[in-house]
Amino acid sequence: MREITLSQAVNEALAEEMRRDPTTFIMGEDVAEAGTPFKVLSGLVEEFGTDRVIDTPIAEPGFMGMAVGAAMTGARPIVDLMFGDFIFLIMDQLCNQAAKTHYMSGGKLNVPLVLRTNLGATRRSAAQHSQSLQALVAHIPGLKVAMPSSAYEAKGLMKTAIRDNNPVVIFEDKLMYQDKAPVPEEEYLIPFGVANVKREGSDITLIATSSMVQVAEKAAEMLAAEGISAEVIDPRTIVPLDEEALLKSVRKTSRAIVIDEGHQSYGVTAEIASRLNEKAFYHLDAPVLRMGAMDVPVPFSPALEDITVPTPEGVAENARKLCAGEMIHAA
Amino acid sequence: MSPAKKAKTNTEDYLRMYRQMVRIRSFEDNANQLYLSAKMPGLTHMYSGEEAVAVGICEALTDSDRITSTHRGHGHCVAKGAEFKEMFCELLGKEEGYCRGKGGSMHIADQSHGNLGANAIVGGSMGIATGSALRAKLQGSDDVTVCFFGDGATAQGLLYEVMNMAALWNLPVIYACENNGYSEYTKTEEIAAGSITARAEAFGIEAHQVDGQDVLAVNDLTQKLVARARKGEGPFFIELMTYRYHGHHVGDINREYYRSKAEEKDWKENRDPITRFRHFLVQEGIASEDEIEAINAEVEKDAADAVEYALAAKYPDVSEVDMHVFAD
Numbered sequence: 001m002r003e004i005t006l007s008q009a010v011n012e013a014l015a016e017e018m019r020r021d022p023t024t025f026i027m028g029e030d031v032a033e034a035g036t037p038f039k040v041l042s043g044l045v046e047e048f049g050t051d052r053v054i055d056t057p058i059a060e061p062g063f064m065g066m067a068v069g070a071a072m073t074g075a076r077p078i079v080d081l082m083f084g085d086f087i088f089l090i091m092d093q094l095c096n097q098a099a100k101t102h103y104m105s106g107g108k109l110n111v112p113l114v115l116r117t118n119l120g121a122t123r124r125s126a127a128q129h130s131q132s133l134q135a136l137v138a139h140i141p142g143l144k145v146a147m148p149s150s151a152y153e154a155k156g157l158m159k160t161a162i163r164d165n166n167p168v169v170i171f172e173d174k175l176m177y178q179d180k181a182p183v184p185e186e187e188y189l190i191p192f193g194v195a196n197v198k199r200e201g202s203d204i205t206l207i208a209t210s211s212m213v214q215v216a217e218k219a220a221e222m223l224a225a226e227g228i229s230a231e232v233i234d235p236r237t238i239v240p241l242d243e244e245a246l247l248k249s250v251r252k253t254s255r256a257i258v259i260d261e262g263h264q265s266y267g268v269t270a271e272i273a274s275r276l277n278e279k280a281f282y283h284l285d286a287p288v289l290r291m292g293a294m295d296v297p298v299p300f301s302p303a304l305e306d307i308t309v310p311t312p313e314g315v316a317e318n319a320r321k322l323c324a325g326e327m328i329h330a331a
Numbered sequence: 332m333s334p335a336k337k338a339k340t341n342t343e344d345y346l347r348m349y350r351q352m353v354r355i356r357s358f359e360d361n362a363n364q365l366y367l368s369a370k371m372p373g374l375t376h377m378y379s380g381e382e383a384v385a386v387g388i389c390e391a392l393t394d395s396d397r398i399t400s401t402h403r404g405h406g407h408c409v410a411k412g413a414e415f416k417e418m419f420c421e422l423l424g425k426e427e428g429y430c431r432g433k434g435g436s437m438h439i440a441d442q443s444h445g446n447l448g449a450n451a452i453v454g455g456s457m458g459i460a461t462g463s464a465l466r467a468k469l470q471g472s473d474d475v476t477v478c479f480f481g482d483g484a485t486a487q488g489l490l491y492e493v494m495n496m497a498a499l500w501n502l503p504v505i506y507a508c509e510n511n512g513y514s515e516y517t518k519t520e521e522i523a524a525g526s527i528t529a530r531a532e533a534f535g536i537e538a539h540q541v542d543g544q545d546v547l548a549v550n551d552l553t554q555k556l557v558a559r560a561r562k563g564e565g566p567f568f569i570e571l572m573t574y575r576y577h578g579h580h581v582g583d584i585n586r587e588y589y590r591s592k593a594e595e596k597d598w599k600e601n602r603d604p605i606t607r608f609r610h611f612l613v614q615e616g617i618a619s620e621d622e623i624e625a626i627n628a629e630v631e632k633d634a635a636d637a638v639e640y641a642l643a644a645k646y647p648d649v650s651e652v653d654m655h656v657f658a659d
């Protein structure tokens with residue numbers, strides 16, 4: 001199968017869906033001629049014109065609100081938010097307006113929009129350009145949240161997101177834009193709420209999101225060399241969450257580590273871990289462990305930044321301890 | 332003007348302004364080199380070309396006056412009195428940096444000279460600057476706060492919320508819009524409807540447009556406005572027409588798709604703020620060519636020494652990572 005970058009995969013998904021549905025359009029900062037600072041949208045304005053690939057001023061709450069209004073009146077806007085950190089600027093429009101409109105209208109109004117943004121530290125971009133804020137939006141009922149872990153997922157999830165009748169937030173890892181993966185030429189969609197078992201194993205389950213899937217896979221590789229068999233699962237969407245697939249794996253392995261790049265406290269890892277505790281407690285041989293980013297603003301200095309995020313070595317180390325029964329009474 | 336600022340002859344003021352502009356240019360040339368030689372982590376936004384804006388304004392301020400800065404903030408930081416050594420250390424993520432390496436280029440702050448910090452959120456400092464002015468008023472001090480931001484930042488709604496309050500309460504704040512013609516890869520006229528100064532005027536705020544490549548014009552205007560702001564006649568708004576020489580950031584090399592080489596050449600060759608001021612100084616007999624060259628050489632050496640120092644300086648200890656999340 002051909003291999004393309006995550007950036008190309010997103011570009012293809014957008015182009016295909018924009019050809020398919022004339023009510024779709026993209027809006028955001030420097031999305032047209034510049035094709036975004038990450039060059040993910042290159043070529044789209046040439047094909048679809050400036051009416052459907054719209055450059056906006058730096059007015060995030062404004063264009064986010066406009067997307068909500070356009071969605072309520074029949075369009076399928078795709079909002080491009082240059083950095084995930086800017087979610088804080090659009091919170092009202094996203095969480096008070098987009099997320100609640102369908103419910104508040106008793107099911108009469110729909111807000112079918114996609115918010116495309118990103119996450120991820122270690123680019124030396126400091127505290128306001130490095131956050132992984134998926135937990136914040138996942139907390140709000142009415143928003144779906146997708147976290148592609150490769151070019152394949154990025155394409156399939158984006159196409160599903162655009163066709164979904166709800167507001168969907170997609171977080172791409174900005175360090176993965178140039179990563180290649182096999183992506184079929186033929187059309188495919190990845191349904192929401194269906195986890196993907198990336199690697200089968202029997203001793204421990206590593207549940208990981210976005211680029212943390214790579215981290216988990218590397219850890220599994222290291223563990224395999226030592227005779228520990230780790231299963232790696234990618235939920236692909238955290239809302240909806242494929243709880244059944246995660247429970248099934250944990251009932252089999254009886255141990256789990258949940259890995260996500262958001263801050264560890266009150267995060268995605270905590271949510272998944274507590275669901276496993278509630279529903280698979282009697283199958284567990286060890287406490288379910290959370291591994292998130294350190295609870296600090298992301299520091300600029302490389303000497304500090306690199307230790308704030310989960311690493312394959314760290315995951316493998318914790319897995320070893322869990323399998324040896326060492327962390328039964330973990331703090 | 333605050334008594335802290337002792338009276339100086341124009342000659343001293345002029346030479347200091349010249350030196351400060353050269354220091355900014357030299358700082359940026361070195362920062363760009365550090366990026367190109369892969370010695371600097373991440374990206375940075377160069378202030379080169381806009382020196383007369385920061386220097387003209389900050390030379391009208393005292394250390395207790397405050398500024399808020401932007402992602403393109405090295406110029407503001409130098410102009411407000413910062414030292415090269417601590418700045419380069421910060422850019423390289425070293426312990427001796429102004430923020431102990433935690434902030435980097437986009438978050439440099441220099442408490443000792445009233446720089447409340449650069450900001451990586453476009454428009455993110457407008458509330459902070461206006462709040463600093465509110466504090467001065469409540470405290471009964473005559474300190475003024477200058478809020479630097481770009482033309483692109485005028486699209487943020489926050490500006491209009493705080494200008495309204497600043498005007499209602501006569502706050503001692505000066506909004507300094509650095510209009511360099513571009514917001515990332517987009518021309519200002521494509522993102523700003525109507526006139527920028529008219530927006531301030533709509534709130535009853537006195538607004539001026541000034542040639543941002545003319546350090547004396549910027550300084551004269553700012554001195555007058557600062558003096559009036561100290562007396563409670565603020566807020567004010569200044570739109571400074573200027574130009575950035577480099578790309579949006581150091582990695583923005585191929586930019587012909589959004590601005591022409593001819594345009595860049597014109598600004599650099601015909602309106603450079605340092606060259607213009609240098610001619611003025613020599614023509615007016617304020618400094619000789621030799622004296623100018625001596626200043627340039629001195630600044631270049633300072634910068635080179637600071638870079639060398641910063642490269643050798645140590646990174647913060649990893650134990651610092653969770654320090655400073657909360658104040659004691």
Ligand SMILES: Cc1ncc(C[n+]2csc(CCOP(=O)(O)OP(=O)(O)O)c2C)c(N)n1
Nearest residue numbers: 058403451452453481482483484513514515
């Ligand atoms: C809220 C927010 N939106 C977008 C960005 C990305 N961004 C960084 S600088 C910039 C352009 C700013 O233009 P302007 O205000 O004119 O300042 P200049 O870079 O020209 O000095 C953009 C869009 C950001 N940092 N923050």
Ligand SMILES: [Mg+2]
Nearest residue numbers: 481482513514
């Ligand atoms: Mg600008």
